[in-house]
Amino acid sequence: MTDVARAAGVSIKTVSRVVNAEAPVHPGTAAKVHAAIERLGFRRNAGARNLRTGSGTGTLGLIVEDIGNPFYSELHRAIERAAATGGRHVLAASSEGDEERERDLALEFCARRVDGLVIIACGERHDYLAAELKAGTPVVFVDRPCGELDADTVLADDEGGAAMAVAHLARLGHREIGFLGDAPEIHTTRQRLLGFRRGCEEAGIDYDERLVRLGLRARGTETDLADVSAALRDTGAATAIVTGNNRITVAALRTLAAGGRRPELVGFDDFELADLLDPPVSVVASDLTALGTTAAQLLLARTRGDRFPPKKVVLPMRLIDRSHPLPREESAP
Amino acid sequence: MTDVARAAGVSIKTVSRVVNAEAPVHPGTAAKVHAAIERLGFRRNAGARNLRTGSGTGTLGLIVEDIGNPFYSELHRAIERAAATGGRHVLAASSEGDEERERDLALEFCARRVDGLVIIACGERHDYLAAELKAGTPVVFVDRPCGELDADTVLADDEGGAAMAVAHLARLGHREIGFLGDAPEIHTTRQRLLGFRRGCEEAGIDYDERLVRLGLRARGTETDLADVSAALRDTGAATAIVTGNNRITVAALRTLAAGGRRPELVGFDDFELADLLDPPVSVVASDLTALGTTAAQLLLARTRGDRFPPKKVVLPMRLIDRSHPLPREESAP
DNA sequence: CTGTTAGCGCATTCAG
DNA sequence: CTGAATGCGCTAACAG
Numbered sequence: 001m002t003d004v005a006r007a008a009g010v011s012i013k014t015v016s017r018v019v020n021a022e023a024p025v026h027p028g029t030a031a032k033v034h035a036a037i038e039r040l041g042f043r044r045n046a047g048a049r050n051l052r053t054g055s056g057t058g059t060l061g062l063i064v065e066d067i068g069n070p071f072y073s074e075l076h077r078a079i080e081r082a083a084a085t086g087g088r089h090v091l092a093a094s095s096e097g098d099e100e101r102e103r104d105l106a107l108e109f110c111a112r113r114v115d116g117l118v119i120i121a122c123g124e125r126h127d128y129l130a131a132e133l134k135a136g137t138p139v140v141f142v143d144r145p146c147g148e149l150d151a152d153t154v155l156a157d158d159e160g161g162a163a164m165a166v167a168h169l170a171r172l173g174h175r176e177i178g179f180l181g182d183a184p185e186i187h188t189t190r191q192r193l194l195g196f197r198r199g200c201e202e203a204g205i206d207y208d209e210r211l212v213r214l215g216l217r218a219r220g221t222e223t224d225l226a227d228v229s230a231a232l233r234d235t236g237a238a239t240a241i242v243t244g245n246n247r248i249t250v251a252a253l254r255t256l257a258a259g260g261r262r263p264e265l266v267g268f269d270d271f272e273l274a275d276l277l278d279p280p281v282s283v284v285a286s287d288l289t290a291l292g293t294t295a296a297q298l299l300l301a302r303t304r305g306d307r308f309p310p311k312k313v314v315l316p317m318r319l320i321d322r323s324h325p326l327p328r329e330e331s332a333p
Numbered sequence: 334m335t336d337v338a339r340a341a342g343v344s345i346k347t348v349s350r351v352v353n354a355e356a357p358v359h360p361g362t363a364a365k366v367h368a369a370i371e372r373l374g375f376r377r378n379a380g381a382r383n384l385r386t387g388s389g390t391g392t393l394g395l396i397v398e399d400i401g402n403p404f405y406s407e408l409h410r411a412i413e414r415a416a417a418t419g420g421r422h423v424l425a426a427s428s429e430g431d432e433e434r435e436r437d438l439a440l441e442f443c444a445r446r447v448d449g450l451v452i453i454a455c456g457e458r459h460d461y462l463a464a465e466l467k468a469g470t471p472v473v474f475v476d477r478p479c480g481e482l483d484a485d486t487v488l489a490d491d492e493g494g495a496a497m498a499v500a501h502l503a504r505l506g507h508r509e510i511g512f513l514g515d516a517p518e519i520h521t522t523r524q525r526l527l528g529f530r531r532g533c534e535e536a537g538i539d540y541d542e543r544l545v546r547l548g549l550r551a552r553g554t555e556t557d558l559a560d561v562s563a564a565l566r567d568t569g570a571a572t573a574i575v576t577g578n579n580r581i582t583v584a585a586l587r588t589l590a591a592g593g594r595r596p597e598l599v600g601f602d603d604f605e606l607a608d609l610l611d612p613p614v615s616v617v618a619s620d621l622t623a624l625g626t627t628a629a630q631l632l633l634a635r636t637r638g639d640r641f642p643p644k645k646v647v648l649p650m651r652l653i654d655r656s657h658p659l660p661r662e663e664s665a666p
Numbered sequence: 667c668t669g670t671t672a673g674c675g676c677a678t679t680c681a682g
Numbered sequence: 683c684t685g686a687a688t689g690c691g692c693t694a695a696c697a698g
Contacts, residue, residue, distance in 0.1 A: 334691060334692065335691080335692095345691095345692085346693085349692070349693060352692095353693085355693090377691090377692080378690095378691055378692070380691085380692095381690075381691035381692045381693090382691080382692055382693075383692090384690090384691080384692075384693095385691080385692045385693045385694080386692085386693065386694090
């Protein structure tokens with residue numbers, strides 16, 4: 001900017017005024033400044049400006065397990081759209097399911113002074129964020145609650161969703177229902193299992209823990225697939241299976257594709273082409289757009305200075321019943 | 334930092350030294366500083382540091398059409414991984430296929446002084462980036478070339494891929510092959526059509542433009558789906574179809590699911606569950622990991638100061654033949 | 667080992 | 683309408 005000022009033969013302040021259209025400038029002077037800007041390829045340094053004005057970096061941080069997982073990338077899109085409404089961009093990163101990496105990312109983003117942080121937590125403890133929260137960086141936890149922190153939270157009703165899944169299968173006449181879940185350390189896994197048990201109870205089905213397998217990681221490796229296959233074999237007595245997340249659902253489908261008739265399946269979270277498989281796959285799904293939008297809006301509200309006690313939102317899950325291939329189904333997302 | 338210094342009863346420079354472990358500090362002093370840091374919840378301001386050191390923001394910008402599209406989110410993941418190698422984070426944004434938005438995002442990211450920019454271009458002109466390039470912000474175009482700019486480029490061999498697709502279908506005995514493509518303004522569409530024609534020629538098939546439909550946008554809306562349906566109807570004489578991108582493939586599959594027997598299909602770019610559909614869907618696919626990694630590494634190299642003439646990389650596409658459901662297929666990505 | 671000074675690029679005073 | 687001085691939070695270059 002100093003260079004521009006020199007080139008245009010004016011003071012740096014005048015350049016600043018032109019660049020920010022902050023005050024009337026003599027047209028002739030403005031023209032000279034614009035010419036200099038063009039010639040020098042000047043572009044205002046957003047970081048420096050931010051340092052001076054303290055007006056926020058215009059950035060929201062997003063930490064998910066794996067940005068390549070459609071579940072998260074769809075969430076990312078919803079957050080991006082809502083963030084754009086508030087003139088913000090999104091700095092996204094994958095924790096890879098590593099608690100320490102999650103922590104490093106969160107603190108790194110805070111160091112960059114993001115205007116807010118959206119975290120899909122894999123870690124259990126988040127007290128390290130207490131200082132940042134108090135210092136004014138709003139944080140919202142999505143899909144999974146935080147540990148030991150009084151922050152905004154937007155969850156899906158996993159417990160209710162799982163109960164719905166079981167009820168649905170019971171309606172179809174199933175009595176031997178299995179559950180294939182992710183690591184029990186994950187909050188959603190526990191909630192879904194709770195709902196599963198409640199669903200069984202409500203349907204008058206004895207909960208049979210031999211049909212339940214937890215701790216299935218399904219991030220795409222061969223061994224993950226083998227684990228899911230083994231779990232399916234172990235729970236072979238089940239005539240129907242509830243799968244605890246979209247990765248497990250896909251892994252199960254891949255395993256089952258080899259065999260003959262497929263047990264009835266209800267997956268957690270919708271996925272593209274679920275309706276085009278044979279047979280189609282029913283799911284209980286959270287509304288990712290609502291989840292992401294709500295989270296981003298909470299952040300934006302706090303950024304605007306709104307003060308309210310930490311909000312705990314729980315959004316309902318929806319059963320997408322594809323078990324009757326008779327009428328044409330509505331489309332997947 | 335000044336606050337910390339006061340609280341610890343030392344100079345600001347000492348705090349700086351402790352924070353950056355830049356020079357030996359008396360253990361006792363260091364302890365006091367650490368205590369103050371803890372107490373005040375101090376975290377070094379990355380923006381200010383960057384302003385002073387001019388050492389780069391540790392950020393790569395990524396501009397895609399739609400970050401929620403699995404094609405792009407997978408690319409995003411590859412770029413994130415490679416960026417992490419160089420200690421960089423990724424600022425990602427969707428252009429929504431809007432040339433002007435693409436431009437705004439690119440310039441905004443430059444204003445934020447990203448260390449490099451990865452663009453999957455929807456626009457045709459990029460001369461507005463010439464100044465930034467010269468000023469030292471490296472830019473790499475992925476999947477589609479840039480217009481009027483001498484920048485690094487990493488493309489897939491779309492032309493070869495399309496020819497492979499046709500050859501494959503010809504091998505299966507098809508002579509009436511259709512092509513459903515995206516907007517002809519998009520470089521990949523043109524290349525793929527070129528390859529399609531070459532494939533036809535090489536297979537001794539007369540190119541029949543009545544079996545070709547371009548300009549199909551398939552970003553998920555109802556009208557998009559209707560357009561693809563109509564195009565499929567128009568090209569009904571074809572016994573086999575090549576679909577020009579993953580969205581069109583899915584839209585076509587959804588349309589065709591209603592009818593009886595499906596024409597043979599070869600899609601551009603792989604998608605999850607392609608192998609589990611009935612019948613499975615063969616595709617020609619680019620290696621998104623290679624695409625993303627190559628792009629990020631080019632950027633990182635230039636960030637390190639490497640000077641080399643703009644590199645034009647073309648990666649081969651791969652035919653994933655799923656037309657013989659006899660042996661078990663390998664998994665989708 | 668520690669402190670002082672200056673300045674990164676910009677915007678905000680306050681004077682012309 | 684325009685400009686000079688001051689400081690955002692931090693670090694580099696020097697002193698002590």
